[in-house]
Amino acid sequence: MLKDDEIKHQKNLQDTLVQILSLLKKQELVSELVRKQEMPRHDLVQNLIEKQHVNELKKRLQQLHPADVAFILESLPLDQRQMVWDLVKVEHYGAILLEVSDAVRESLIEEMEHEELLDAAEHLDSDEIADLVPDLPKDVVFELLTSLDSRNRAKVQSALSFPEGTVGALMEFEMITVRDDITLATVIRYLQRRGEIPAQTDQLFVVDRENNFKGLLPLRSLLIHDPDLPVTEMMLNEPVFFYTDGSAREAVQAFERYDLLSAPVINAHHQLVGCLTVDAVMDFINDTSQKERLNQVGLSEEEDLFASVWKSAKNRWMWLAINLLTAFVASRVIGVFENTIQQIVALATLMPIVAGIGGNTGNQTMTLIIRGLALQQINTNNFKYLFFKELAIAFLNGLLWGSVIGVVAYALYDKISIGVVMTAAMVLNLLLAALAGVLIPLILHSTGRDPAMGSSVMLTAVTDSMGFFIFLGLATIFLL
Amino acid sequence: MLKDDEIKHQKNLQDTLVQILSLLKKQELVSELVRKQEMPRHDLVQNLIEKQHVNELKKRLQQLHPADVAFILESLPLDQRQMVWDLVKVEHYGAILLEVSDAVRESLIEEMEHEELLDAAEHLDSDEIADLVPDLPKDVVFELLTSLDSRNRAKVQSALSFPEGTVGALMEFEMITVRDDITLATVIRYLQRRGEIPAQTDQLFVVDRENNFKGLLPLRSLLIHDPDLPVTEMMLNEPVFFYTDGSAREAVQAFERYDLLSAPVINAHHQLVGCLTVDAVMDFINDTSQKERLNQVGLSEEEDLFASVWKSAKNRWMWLAINLLTAFVASRVIGVFENTIQQIVALATLMPIVAGIGGNTGNQTMTLIIRGLALQQINTNNFKYLFFKELAIAFLNGLLWGSVIGVVAYALYDKISIGVVMTAAMVLNLLLAALAGVLIPLILHSTGRDPAMGSSVMLTAVTDSMGFFIFLGLATIFLL
Numbered sequence: 001m002l003k004d005d006e007i008k009h010q011k012n013l014q015d016t017l018v019q020i021l022s023l024l025k026k027q028e029l030v031s032e033l034v035r036k037q038e039m040p041r042h043d044l045v046q047n048l049i050e051k052q053h054v055n056e057l058k059k060r061l062q063q064l065h066p067a068d069v070a071f072i073l074e075s076l077p078l079d080q081r082q083m084v085w086d087l088v089k090v091e092h093y094g095a096i097l098l099e100v101s102d103a104v105r106e107s108l109i110e111e112m113e114h115e116e117l118l119d120a121a122e123h124l125d126s127d128e129i130a131d132l133v134p135d136l137p138k139d140v141v142f143e144l145l146t147s148l149d150s151r152n153r154a155k156v157q158s159a160l161s162f163p164e165g166t167v168g169a170l171m172e173f174e175m176i177t178v179r180d181d182i183t184l185a186t187v188i189r190y191l192q193r194r195g196e197i198p199a200q201t202d203q204l205f206v207v208d209r210e211n212n213f214k215g216l217l218p219l220r221s222l223l224i225h226d227p228d229l230p231v232t233e234m235m236l237n238e239p240v241f242f243y244t245d246g247s248a249r250e251a252v253q254a255f256e257r258y259d260l261l262s263a264p265v266i267n268a269h270h271q272l273v274g275c276l277t278v279d280a281v282m283d284f285i286n287d288t289s290q291k292e293r294l295n296q297v298g299l300s301e302e303e304d305l306f307a308s309v310w311k312s313a314k315n316r317w318m319w320l321a322i323n324l325l326t327a328f329v330a331s332r333v334i335g336v337f338e339n340t341i342q343q344i345v346a347l348a349t350l351m352p353i354v355a356g357i358g359g360n361t362g363n364q365t366m367t368l369i370i371r372g373l374a375l376q377q378i379n380t381n382n383f384k385y386l387f388f389k390e391l392a393i394a395f396l397n398g399l400l401w402g403s404v405i406g407v408v409a410y411a412l413y414d415k416i417s418i419g420v421v422m423t424a425a426m427v428l429n430l431l432l433a434a435l436a437g438v439l440i441p442l443i444l445h446s447t448g449r450d451p452a453m454g455s456s457v458m459l460t461a462v463t464d465s466m467g468f469f470i471f472l473g474l475a476t477i478f479l480l
Numbered sequence: 481m482l483k484d485d486e487i488k489h490q491k492n493l494q495d496t497l498v499q500i501l502s503l504l505k506k507q508e509l510v511s512e513l514v515r516k517q518e519m520p521r522h523d524l525v526q527n528l529i530e531k532q533h534v535n536e537l538k539k540r541l542q543q544l545h546p547a548d549v550a551f552i553l554e555s556l557p558l559d560q561r562q563m564v565w566d567l568v569k570v571e572h573y574g575a576i577l578l579e580v581s582d583a584v585r586e587s588l589i590e591e592m593e594h595e596e597l598l599d600a601a602e603h604l605d606s607d608e609i610a611d612l613v614p615d616l617p618k619d620v621v622f623e624l625l626t627s628l629d630s631r632n633r634a635k636v637q638s639a640l641s642f643p644e645g646t647v648g649a650l651m652e653f654e655m656i657t658v659r660d661d662i663t664l665a666t667v668i669r670y671l672q673r674r675g676e677i678p679a680q681t682d683q684l685f686v687v688d689r690e691n692n693f694k695g696l697l698p699l700r701s702l703l704i705h706d707p708d709l710p711v712t713e714m715m716l717n718e719p720v721f722f723y724t725d726g727s728a729r730e731a732v733q734a735f736e737r738y739d740l741l742s743a744p745v746i747n748a749h750h751q752l753v754g755c756l757t758v759d760a761v762m763d764f765i766n767d768t769s770q771k772e773r774l775n776q777v778g779l780s781e782e783e784d785l786f787a788s789v790w791k792s793a794k795n796r797w798m799w800l801a802i803n804l805l806t807a808f809v810a811s812r813v814i815g816v817f818e819n820t821i822q823q824i825v826a827l828a829t830l831m832p833i834v835a836g837i838g839g840n841t842g843n844q845t846m847t848l849i850i851r852g853l854a855l856q857q858i859n860t861n862n863f864k865y866l867f868f869k870e871l872a873i874a875f876l877n878g879l880l881w882g883s884v885i886g887v888v889a890y891a892l893y894d895k896i897s898i899g900v901v902m903t904a905a906m907v908l909n910l911l912l913a914a915l916a917g918v919l920i921p922l923i924l925h926s927t928g929r930d931p932a933m934g935s936s937v938m939l940t941a942v943t944d945s946m947g948f949f950i951f952l953g954l955a956t957i958f959l960l
Contacts, residue, residue, distance in 0.1 A: 067737040075857040077865055188703060197700040200739060202682055219699050220677040223668060256766060257547040259680060259759040261741060278758055279739040285762075286736060289769050290851065297840070297847045305852050306862075309872045316844055316873070320881050323840045327833040328888070334829040335892075341821070341828050348821050348828035349814040352835070352944070353807040360803045364777045364796055371770065372785050377555040382786075385557055392789045393796070401800050408808070412815075464832070 058087045066092060070099035073108070077306045082111060093120035098128055103304035105135055114140055118147065126152045127172050127274070130159030158273075167251050168244035170284055171265045171274035174198065177205045180214045184234060185227035187217065200277055202261040206235050213241065213264050213272040241266055244273055248284055253376075255281045292452055298322070326461035330355070333465045337472035340480060346413045347475050350422060353405060355467030358429040359460045361397065365390050365437030366459055370451050373441060387438050394434035395427065402426030417479055425471035429463060432470070436462045538567045546572060550579035553588070557786045562591060573600035578608055582615070583784035589615055598624060606632045607652050607754070610639030638753075647731050648724035650764055651745045651754035654678065657685045660694045664714060665707035667697065680759060682741045685752055686715050693744055693752040695719065721746055724753055728764055735761045772932055778802070806941035810835070813945045817952035820960060826893045827955050830902060833885060835947030838909035839940045841877065845870050845917030846939055850931050853921060867918050874914035875907065882906030897959055905951035909943060912950070916942045 061069060061084065069088060073081050073096070085108055088096060093112075097105055097120060109117065117140045121129050126148075133141055133156070145153055155173050162168025176197065178187050187204065191197060197219075204217040215235035225234055241264045242251050254260065255278060265274045294300070298319025303312060334341070334351070341348050369386070372378040378386065402423040410419030436459050441451035541549060541564065549568060553561050553576070565588055568576060573592075577585055577600060589597065597620045601609050606628075613621055613636070625633055635653050642648025656677065658667050667684065671677060677699075684697040695715035705714055721744045722731050734740065735758060745754045774780070778799025783792060814821070814831070821828050849866070852858040858866065882903040890899030916939050921931035 065738060071737070071855075071857075074855070075859070075862070077862060192704050195704065197704060199698070200682075200741060201700060202680075202741070218679070219703065220681060223699065223702055224672050224675065224677060256762055257551070258545060261680060261682070261758070278741070278762075282736055282758075282762065282765075285765060293847060293851070297844045299844055299847065303848065305848065305857055305866065309869055309876065312869070313873045313876045316841065316877060317881075319844065320837065320841065320877060323837055324833070324881060324885060327836040328885070330836075331829045331833050334832070338825045338829065342825045345818045345822045345828075348825075348831075349811045349818065352814070352832060352948075353804070353811050355832070356807040356810075356944070357800065357803055360777070361796065361800065364779055364799065367773060367777045367779065368783065368785065371773065375551075375554070377551075377785055379555070382555070382557060386785065389789055389792070393793045396789065396793045397796060397800060401804060405804060405808070464836070468832075 054087065057084070061087055062089065062092075066095035067099045069096050070104075073100055074104050074305070078107065078308075081107070081306070085111075090116060090119045091123050094122070094124040094128070094132070098124070098131060101304070102135070103302045103307065106302070107304060107307070109135055109137075114143075118144060125172070125174055126155035127159050127174075130156050133160060162244060165248050166244065167242040167246040167248055167265055167276060168273075170248050170251070170280050171242075171244070171276050172280065173274050175205055175262075175275040176201060177207050177272065178217065178231060180206050180208050180232050180235070182231055183227065184222055184225060184229050184231065187231060188222055188227060191222075200262070200279060205264055205272055205275065206231055207272050211271045213266045213270055215239065216264065239263070242276060243268070249288075251276060252281050252284055292450075295453060296456060298457075322457055326457065326464070329461065330464040330468055333468045334472065337468075337476060340472055340476045344418075344475065344479055346409075346418060347472060350409055350418070351468055351471050354422070354425045354429050354471045355464045357401070357426065358433040358463035358467045361394065361430055362433030362437040362459045362463050363456060365394075365434050366441055366455055369438055369441045370455070373445050373451050378442075383442075390434040390438055391431060394430040398427035398430035399423075402430070418475075421471070421474045421478055425467070425474055428470050429467045432466050433459070433463045534567065537564070541567055542569065542572075546575035547579045549576050550584075553580055554584050554785070558587065558788075561587070561786070565591075570596060570599045571603050574602070574604040574608065574612070578604070578611060581784070583782045583787065585615055586782070587784060587787075589617075594620060594623075598627065605652070605654055606635035607639050607654070610636050613640060642724060645728050646724065647722045647726040647728055647745055647756060648753075650728050650731070650760050651724070651756050652760065653754050655685055655742075655755040656681060657687050657752065658697065658711060660686050660688050660712050660715070662711055663707065664702055664705060664709050664711065667711060668702055668707060671702075680742070680757055685744055685755065686711055687752050691751045693721065693746045693750055696744065719743070722756060723748070729768075731756060732761050732764055772930075775933060776936060778937075802937060806937065806944070809941065810944040810948055813948045814952065817948075817956060820952055820956045824898075824955065824959055826889075826898060827952060827959075830889055830898070831948055831951050834902070834905045834909050834951045835944045837881070837906065838913040838943035838947045841874065841910055842913030842917040842939045842943050843936060845874075845914050846921055846935055849918055849921045850935070853925050853931050858922075863922075870914045870918055871911060874910040878907035878910035879903075882910070898955075901951070901954045901958055905947070905954055908950045908954075909947045912946050913939070913943045 064072075069084075069092070073084060076084060081104075093116065097108065100108065112120075114137075117136060121132065121136075121144050124132070129144070129148075133144075136144070145156065148156065159168070159171075159173070176191075176194075178190065202219060204219070206214040206217055208214055214232075215237035216239045217231060217235045221234045240254055240258055240260060242254075244265055244267050251263075255263070255276075260278065262275050262277045264272055265276055267273050294303070298316070300315060303315050307315075337347075369378065372386070402425075405426060406419035406423035409422045410416055440455050440458050440462075444453065444455060445451040541552075544552075549564075549572070553564060556564060561584075573596065577588065580588065592600075594617075597616060601612065601616075601624050604612070609624065609628075613624075616624070625636065628636065639648070639651075639653070656671075656674075658670065682699060684699070686694045686697055688694055694712075695717035696719045697711060697715045701714045720734055720738055720740060722734075724745055724747050731743075735743070735756075740758065742755050742757045744752055745756055747753050774783070778796065780795060783795050787795075817827075849858065849870075852866070882905075885906060886899035886903035889902045890896055920935045920938050920942075924933065924935060925931040
């Protein structure tokens with residue numbers, strides 16, 4: 001299916017997409033013509049033209065890598081997406097469904113027949129089936145599981161049993177294992193009999209009679225060492241390995257740090273269960289960073305760029321509601337000082353500056369702390385140092401830039417007292433922002449939550465409300 | 481150097497760090513005692529204790545992978561960092577300098593002697609030297625380059641000639657090449673004579689007599705195929721390859737999409753120049769996503785968690801200045817309506833709601849568009865659709881949530897007109913936010929800039945200023 005010259009360069013793919021889009025356009029045009037003329041005497045010719053386009057499209061789609069077809073599907077509005085999907089061969093359905101984003105997968109599966117789904121799953125490995133199961137209708141899952149032989153069914157069920165975020169949920173079952181009581185020559189003969197070695201294989205997994213994990217045998221050592229040596233002598237017997245219930249995040253860090261291509265995954269009894277590959281790790285990194293970016297602005301990862309307006313609008317409600325709530329609280333804080341504002345209306349123009357700068361500098365501190373936590377660089381030993389460092393920076397910058405804006409406020413309203421209140425409010429709100437910027441992610445982290453999740457909303461809620469309170473409060477005390 | 485059981489699990493590393501920190505603490509205590517007593521009669525014993533700790537630390541550091549030492553250095557305050565660095569063996573300096581973050585590398589190199597730097601570079605490959613060069617003092621670079629033989633000097637210079645963000649800047653020179661006019665058996669004999677195959681090697685690079693790139697020979701095919709077959713018959717002759725001046729981002733996408741482990745890099749004459757490995761790609765992904773996250777809040781990637789207060793404070797000035805400027809503009813917009821606020825002070829309490837919600841929903845739209853651009857899913861064909869979709873969502877949500885907050889405003893101030901103005905302002909500002917959320921990244925993108933860079937500041941500047949303007953403007957027209 002993968003024709004290599006088709007994928008030489010991303011640029012080509014962009015071209016392919018444009019070509020497919022133009023084919024689709026022509027095709028639409030043709031169907032429109034056909035529809036408008038209600039199939040009069042031109043019908044035969046039109047039909048022919050239409051078929052030609054369909055064939056051309058079909059041919060192109062078949063030449064593409066499943067990941068490329070997935071990309072094209074993701075870039076198409078719903079109706080065209082369905083049109084292209086119908087032209088894909090059923091035996092490629094499974095591989096493509098695994099490559100598309102969650103939201104697009106859902107939209108495709110929704111439109112698929114029961115039978116098509118079963119056919120699609122037929123061409124997949126058990127760990128891949130497990131990846132699809134959460135998105136499949138229940139009756140399809142039931143039928144699918146009963147159609148598998150008991151060994152594969154057990155594998156699917158075991159893969160499903162690992163919660164998201166564990167190594168078990170990321171690992172594959174496909175790998176080449178060899179026994180520890182043979183020689184390299186026997187291994188090579190075994191590989192030759194086997195005939196094919198999967199493309200991403202860099203090493204073999206060595207186990208004993210009871211499937212206990214013993215070590216790794218790199219393919220390259222089979223090439224350069226004496227074939228009469230026993231496997232035990234050439235294998236790496238203390239490699240990096242992971243437990244099925246280990247954290248996927250930590251496994252990813254190990255892959256990055258030690259430049260691994262694959263690694264064994266074992267269970268609590270030290271038996272080999274599966275393997276983790278660098279492909280799966282890269283996919284995980286990608287998914288996680290995209291999810292985080294979307295979560296940061298209150299979007300679930302599920303939003304499909306081409307989902308309906310209604311569906312997309314609803315997807316943003318939660319966030320809107322939360323923001324309305326925090327904005328309302330800040331607004332009520334101002335409400336308390338209406339009397340003060342009535343007397344000095346300049347305060348209304350200056351107060352958003354104090355609140356805004358607080359939010360922005362707090363976000364800087366918070367981003368550094370979240371990064372430090374993710375890289376595991378922050379611990380009880382250096383926490384105090386970092387805490388006071390951030391407060392010192394906030395004080396310094398509050399004094400400096402608070403003075404600048406204080407002078408500007410004085411120049412605008414010709415009242416020194418307004419300038420002084422402005423400067424004092426800036427210093428205090430920046431200190432508060434640093435405090436919140438350090439504490440919010442740390443508290444989230446220590447309660448076992450993702451320190452990035454929702455932290456920005458909380459921080460802004462604090463710096464807005466308190467920024468207004470500090471500024472208007474100081475003004476009420478010193479200016480009235 | 482890499483002792484595998486040391487790195488079995490990240491958890492171990494955390495423990496090691498804690499142990500090293502406690503060792504450092506004890507060590508500090510000892511030095512303090514020594515200092516305080518000004519080396520009286522206990523000096524011998526104290527000295528012994530101190531030496532023991534140092535030896536213990538040294539031993540531990542030697543057992544660690546360079547990436548782990550880098551992690552420990554990054555997690556230590558400046559003085560302790562220097563202490564640990566001094567205990568690292570000079571021959572490991574180079575490998576560790578390559579692993580630490582830019583900011584930490586700078587801080588370490590600053591304190592190193594001329595000679596130490598030259599020694600550190602001695603143990604590195606030419607592409608690794610090229611990675612270090614930008615951070616080295618000029619005279620060291622000069623001396624370093626003259627100390628290399630002409631072939632390696634040419635390699636370093638060629639690696640330095642590729643601008644950041646190109647495939648050339650990411651690639652390595654170390655790879656195994658074989659000629660296309662030999663048999664598999666000859667290749668295997670060559671590998672056996674060579675003796676060692678680098679750990680991350682999954683395939684050999686096939687070239688002709690003129691070093692023109694011909695194809696790839698996976699190590700696994702050497703194991704399972706008849707050794708008498710010619711290389712040309714077993715090699716993959718239409719693989720994914722990259723040009724030295726190609727975009728690193730696109731190369732990364734190709735690695736993700738096609739699950740590559742390594743790929744050839746060629747020059748304009750189709751000659752093999754180097755190879756790109758999945759390790760380098762993972763590092764690039766990591767660096768880029770960290771850089772983006774920090775840039776988003778106006779931090780340069782250079783900020784070291786343990787840099788001095790003064791250095792860190794300065795690092796945040798640019799952003800503070802920009803934010804002060806946009807906040808000042810928004811404040812001046814409010815200033816225009818001081819007269820209106822004077823008459824209806826409730827407006828001052830309500831106006832931050834309109835501005836805030838606009839900023840937040842605009843950021844949602846913008847995040848989706850930036851993601852779509854990064855994934856290359858947005859093109860001239862679907863742009864119009866997405867544009868109107870986002871406007872429709874903004875209108876729908878503005879009407880819905882604007883009504884909610886309108887009713888609340890009415891309930892608070894008992895004036896229907898205030899509620900109506902609030903709703904109208906919400907709808908208009910959300911439409912404006914959607915407009916800005918789509919257009920800002922697209923304009924940045926079409927001028928060849930990173931669509932994420934600074935987009936959030938611009939968006940908030942628009943939604944704040946215009947939010948205040950729309951709300952207070954409508955109020956002035958309809959409420960006075």
